[in-house]
Amino acid sequence: MLTYNFEYERKIKAGFIGCGGHSFRNIYPTFQYAPVDLRAVCDLRLERAQAYARQFGALNAYQSHHEMLEKEELDAVFIVTNYDEEAKPRFPQLAIDVMNSGCHAWIEKPPAGSVSEINKMIAVSQHTKRFVSVGFKKCFFPAYEKVKQIISAEDFGTPAAIYVRYPQSIPAEGDREDARKMLGFLDHIAHPGSILHHLMGKIRQVYFEDEPFNRGSMGILRFESGAIGTLHLASGQSGTSPLERVEVIGNGCNVVVDNCTKLMYYRRGGRGAGGYGRTPDYIGADDTAPIYWEPEFSLGQLYNKGIFLLGYAPEIIYFCECVLNDTAPTKCGLDMALEVTKLYEAYKNASGQIIQINS
Numbered sequence: 046m047l048t049y050n051f052e053y054e055r056k057i058k059a060g061f062i063g064c065g066g067h068s069f070r071n072i073y074p075t076f077q078y079a080p081v082d083l084r085a086v087c088d089l090r091l092e093r094a095q096a097y098a099r100q101f102g103a104l105n106a107y108q109s110h111h112e113m114l115e116k117e118e119l120d121a122v123f124i125v126t127n128y129d130e131e132a133k134p135r136f137p138q139l140a141i142d143v144m145n146s147g148c149h150a151w152i153e154k155p156p157a158g159s160v161s162e163i164n165k166m167i168a169v170s171q172h173t174k175r176f177v178s179v180g181f182k183k184c185f186f187p188a189y190e191k192v193k194q195i196i197s198a199e200d201f202g203t204p205a206a207i208y209v210r211y212p213q214s215i216p217a218e219g220d221r222e223d224a225r226k227m228l229g230f231l232d233h234i235a236h237p238g239s240i241l242h243h244l245m246g247k248i249r250q251v252y253f254e255d256e257p258f259n260r261g262s263m264g265i266l267r268f269e270s271g272a273i274g275t276l277h278l279a280s281g282q283s284g285t286s287p288l289e290r291v292e293v294i295g296n297g298c299n300v301v302v303d304n305c306t307k308l309m310y311y312r313r314g315g316r317g318a319g320g321y322g323r324t325p326d327y328i329g330a331d332d333t334a335p336i337y338w339e340p341e342f343s344l345g346q347l348y349n350k351g352i353f354l355l356g357y358a359p360e361i362i363y364f365c366e367c368v369l370n371d372t373a374p375t376k377c378g379l380d381m382a383l384e385v386t387k388l389y390e391a392y393k394n395a396s397g398q399i400i401q402i403n404s
């Protein structure tokens with residue numbers, strides 16, 4: 046049963062850096078369901094910070110995060126900012142400032158534009174004993190959570206292969222050192238990258254080919270577990286099409302999620318009886334029949350709200366629980382940020398050759 050904000054006995058004292066579009070739509074509203082006592086908000090545009098403070102019930106508004114961190118007594122700070130003048134995410138430096146002030150940090154994706162910046166955050170996290178959670182929302186989608194549960198069960202066998210499809214282009218090889226041209230790729234690779242990591246673990250190596258028409262690509266992955274995968278960055282598809290498809294193959298079974306919501310689990314089983322050429326009925330036994338889930342959109346249930354379907358409220362609630370229990374996140378922490386950013390760098394650095402991500 047989910048707890049509403051006013052029902053929690055203990056809440057984290059929180060600050061917020063960034064009063065932009067995404068946070069207004071998707072992050073501040075999650076505090077209705079999370080143990081968050083929003084003390085202060087901050088934005089370079091002070092009038093925005095003041096408007097958000099009024100809208101979301103914070104006591105104070107600031108223009109400088111340094112001033113906010115100095116004046117407020119906080120447990121954690123949420124950071125949802127944009128890119129700097131060099132098209133780099135602002136999260137690494139802001140998260141470091143937050144950790145150095147004694148607070149835990151929750152940052153949106155993409156956590157950084159380079160592996161070296163992630164390593165700097167890891168070093169500060171180890172030194173300050175403060176942690177950083179990253180908004181890899183896909184890891185909290187109900188459909189992908191269920192996939193994780195299915196593929197982790199003994200019945201499924203070892204997850205042997207994964208297919209992830211996501212519409213994203215990659216700039217031509219000569220343009221990949223240009224952070225501005227890479228911004229769209231960096232902004233979105235975290236989505237399929239976090240699905241791959243969450244479901245299959247660390248990637249050992251990647252090879253991809255890209256096409257010149259829409260700049261889509263097909264990647265072949267080898268995971269440290271020995272499993273294989275395909276990352277199909279399906280640029281060029283219609284704007285009327287669902288964005289994603291994910292499939293994991295086990296041993297005699299597979300699970301498919303279409304459009305992040307329709308989950309089909311094809312359990313180990315078969316159709317009809319009688320052998321090839323002698324089976325008149327395609328329906329198999331009930332106890333091995335496929336399992337199919339999709340949402341209904343009739344009821345005023347939390348599960349019908351975008352902030353739950355798209356993982357936002359669950360990821361914020363999880364972070365708050367980590368802060369309240371003073372335990373670093375085992376999901377979507379800096380270790381995962383490191384792996385997702387390694388994948389980004391692998392795509393940035395080459396195509397048409399095998400790139401070792403982990404040895």
Ligand SMILES: NC(=O)c1ccc[n+]([C@@H]2O[C@H](COP(=O)([O-])OP(=O)(O)OC[C@H]3O[C@@H](n4cnc5c(N)ncnc54)[C@H](O)[C@@H]3O)[C@@H](O)[C@H]2O)c1
Pocket residue numbers: 062063064065066067068087088089090093108109110125126127134135153154155180182232
């Ligand atoms: N997970 C998702 O589904 C999802 C969706 C959309 C955006 N995002 C991510 O959210 C982030 C924000 O996107 P957006 O579209 O809301 O951007 P935005 O430009 O609308 O908002 C960013 C805000 O941060 C403020 N800001 C920047 N630097 C600051 C600083 N040092 N101190 C205080 N305020 C500062 C800006 O003034 C601006 O108001 C991006 O990283 C984006 O990739 C994630």
